[in-house]
Amino acid sequence: MLNKYRNNAKFRNEDIAKSKIHMLNKYHNNSDFRDAYKERMKIHASNKYKSDKLIRLKRIERSLNWYRANNTAMRQHQRQLYNQHRRIIKKYIVIESHKCAAKHDDLYINNLNKFQQIIREGPDCICISCRLALFRNQVIPFVEEKYIKQNMPYEIKKHIQSYFNYSSSSQGKWICKLCSDKIKKRQMPSRTIVNKLKVCEVPFELKRLNNLEKHLIALRLPFMKIVNLTSGKLSSRLAQKGTKGPLHCVPSDVQDTVTALPRPVDKSMMVRLQLKRRLKYKAVWEEQLINPNDVRDALFILTKMHPAYKNIKINEIDENYLTSDQEKSYDNNIELVVEPMDVDTISEENLIEETEVSNEKRLKALALGDIDNTINSDEEINEDDKDIRTKYNIGTDSCTQPCDFNDFLVFDKEPCVLAPAEKNKLSSLLTDKTIEALAFPHLFPDGQGSYDEERETNLQWKEYCKARLFSSDSRFAADSSYIFYLQYLGDLKQVYSGINIAFRKKLPMSAKQSLDEMQMKFLMNKDMIYRHLQSVRGSPQYWHQRLKDLFGMTRQLGFPTFFITLSCADLRWKEFVDTFIRHTGLPVKESYTFEEKTKLLRANPVLAARLFERRFTSFMNLFIKGGAWCVGNVKDWFARIEMQLRGSPHSHMPIWVEGAPKYNGPQTDEKTREEIVKFCDKYITTRFPSLDEDAELHNSIKEVQTHSRNHSKRCLKNHKTLCVFGFPRAVSRRTFICEPIKVDNDEEKQRCKKIKEILTEM
Incomplete structure (x- = not known):
């Protein structure tokens, strides 16, 4: 066929004609072939026009000749109309863009005003049914006629009426949406006060106790390791608190503990006390100054109020007594035990009696300010050594005594050591x-x-935690030990529930099979044993599941466009501190000291977390996910909220923006690179405004976003002068994509070294 095609001209012409007819029929009948052929010819013509200069000049000349040859009056009129139409469209586009920009600016300003109004509000609305302190969007105004009806249960009706009559007319009356829906259905809300959630007022004798004194009067000692979350220049005295390790509750012998406490000389006596799990242990669980008189008063009140304290008997203290030291050895551990002495024995010893009388006279003289300065200094020293108060307590409160004596006093005597739960076994957190x-x-x-408590309406654990921590009574939210107790017990309940479900459904195995080593290794390798921990927030299995969710989003949506970190500047936000002040009942001030802010933050950890969550949610709704669209049309987002080293929350968040250009590595073409640069310049800026332009933004950038002026210890870890993060970095006048340099030979290595030296010097 090839020879015939080459040698026979007639056959060749007929074959070419048949091919042309076939291609024409295929071009007219097959639309896919026609579109592909047109696209291919366009690309071919475009490449030919760009590569061949002669063809390009011929086409330009042909177009100019055609334009000159057809320059008639009608053509001129059509061209004028066309140019006028183009100018009108261009002007319209410019006007519309200005309108859109102005509209966006107005929307941004409106959302900013809304955001500032939202963050100034705190959980100031108290539900009259459950007494929870909630935000304004979580409650509705209370109208009595909506709920008080004839066929309503008597206890709910009485409860609502009592609160309605109790509240003053000047205050607004609110009810939460959950309680409102339940009452409308003639059901008792699970977290209402009537559902056995009411607690009595705390007596003054219990309010004045410190942490160690509270543990001394508890019949169950909650052993947990609570640490101070210090970071940077923040001292442990002002830091927030965290917990490490498990929680164990052990029965405590309160009556023996009170008996073993040193007998106070006066009501203001303070004793240095160490609380241990066992006396033979070297580690001290808690150490603090206590007032034995306050502990006895608190126990005396509890014996009258608490049914579990009815059998505890507290002996009255005789005013005429002394204390003595007895040393006992517990496996190389020296403990100071103070026992009361008999009054008859004291009266028989004349020397001790004279010392007691002299001490009493000196106390009276010290109280009256009548001190004889003619006394010999040596006698004063000897008398102070014999004074029983110098061994166990500090001086009474006065205007010259520092406010926090723990930071200023140095004890040269051995402290009193107690282990009230040493002889008892652990109590079950789930069954007790x-x-x-x-x-x-x-x-x-x-x-x-x-x-x-046995309740009329079933109360879930999470609802109970909300009822306690979000309550208008701040006693629960201000107690860090109670917060950690609820958190640990909630995790424990989830773990046990997951284990039961796993053994019933996922792991149907008998007790004999659980002893098989090969069977257990198989379950461990398949990660079937720990799979029930996925519901426990913070566990490795929980974060592994969240990581899978993030990978799934990446496969569906591609790589995220932005990665945003939102930190909690709780010590800089005045709205935070004002809300703390309002909830404590103190007057709001214009400014606060650093110590005042840290103390308020430490005393209100739950309120701080709630305010951050509300601020974060409002910011996302008004500026990121919708509203002003500050980073474009967000398709999806993923957030992980975690706690910083100092205890405050912050969020790490990748977001996906619709229509954003995608970077494909070094293979990315120049057009896409330019689009990426324009996209980044549209939403990200490094401009530093002056004080005249925007003083607030200038100060915020200078204090918060200027790393070079705020180096931490971590920055200067390896070098005393060079930051490990490379700040300050070289300044660039434009945005560009920085890619790693491929080093293949020695010349490129030397070039990279020179580049690093130049950048370091800059």
């Missing part, structure tokens, strides 16, 4: 129904209102 009321008697003085 009275453990909450016994571990925290300062929160439940009458023993009523704990989670394990």
